[in-house]
Amino acid sequence: MLAELERLIELQRLDSEIAELEAAAAAIPGLIHAIEAQQVRAKATLDAATAETDRMMKLRRQKERELEEVTDQLKKRQGRLFEIKTNQEYSAVLKEIEGLKQKVSALEEEILVLLDQIEEAVKARAEEEQRARSSEAEALRDTQQKDAELRQLRSRLAELQGARKGRSKNVESSLLQQYLRLIKSRAGLAVAPARDGSCEGCHVALTPQLYNEVRRNEEILTCERCGRILYWKG
Numbered sequence: 231m232l233a234e235l236e237r238l239i240e241l242q243r244l245d246s247e248i249a250e251l252e253a254a255a256a257a258i259p260g261l262i263h264a265i266e267a268q269q270v271r272a273k274a275t276l277d278a279a280t281a282e283t284d285r286m287m288k289l290r291r292q293k294e295r296e297l298e299e300v301t302d303q304l305k306k307r308q309g310r311l312f313e314i315k316t317n318q319e320y321s322a323v324l325k326e327i328e329g330l331k332q333k334v335s336a337l338e339e340e341i342l343v344l345l346d347q348i349e350e351a352v353k354a355r356a357e358e359e360q361r362a363r364s365s366e367a368e369a370l371r372d373t374q375q376k377d378a379e380l381r382q383l384r385s386r387l388a389e390l391q392g393a394r395k396g397r398s399k400n401v402e403s404s405l406l407q408q409y410l411r412l413i414k415s416r417a418g419l420a421v422a423p424a425r426d427g428s429c430e431g432c433h434v435a436l437t438p439q440l441y442n443e444v445r446r447n448e449e450i451l452t453c454e455r456c457g458r459i460l461y462w463k464g
């Protein structure tokens with residue numbers, strides 16, 4: 231094979247790998263950001279569950295205080311019954327006692343319902359906390375892994391760029407310019423193999439004469455359609 235063609239193929243191999251690794255490295259900060267955003271959402275869900283449990287417990291204490299007060303009032307009214315002189319006053323106090331008893335049973339019922347709700351909320355919160363804890367550990371592992379991946383990619387990229395620099399020095403200057411123009415204008419692929427009579431870069435059939443010449447790998451030949459430098463893979 232023509233030495234110049236071989237160098238261009240090697241340069242293309244390096245540039246393709248560099249482009250691939252650069253794309254992978256560029257995607258990593260976004261992935262880390264997505265993991266962190268997920269953690270923020272998980273924390274907000276847990277905070278909401280905590281606030282809801284606190285709200286219900288506060289309500290329960292409030293209802294229990296109300297119940298104490300009403301029970302107190304009820305006892306006082308019941309005590310007064312024995313001191314009452316008139317029938318009119320007696321039936322008025324009885325009526326009050328009836329009202330207070332209804333209040334007591336309504337409050338007791340409310341507290342029972344609240345106790346059930348609190349039990350549910352505490353359970354739900356504990357589950358949420360468990361979930362948050364394991365997802366936090368998972369997120370930490372994932373971000374550390376992504377950081378390590380990024381460091382590896384960067385060091386591999388530095389190696390490849392060093393190798394690329396060395397290789398491009400060996401390519402004749404005007405050919406290198408042609409190559410670089412193609413890299414820019416042809417989506418990073420300047421050197422393409424020919425196969426089954428076609429250019430693999432643009433998938434357009436080559437003339438039989440050009441295809442036969444490309445198969446010898448003895449000259450720098452370009453695709454008539456896309457201008458890429460062609461070679462035969464064998």
Ligand SMILES: [Zn+2]
Binds near residue numbers: 454458
């Ligand atoms: Zn082509």
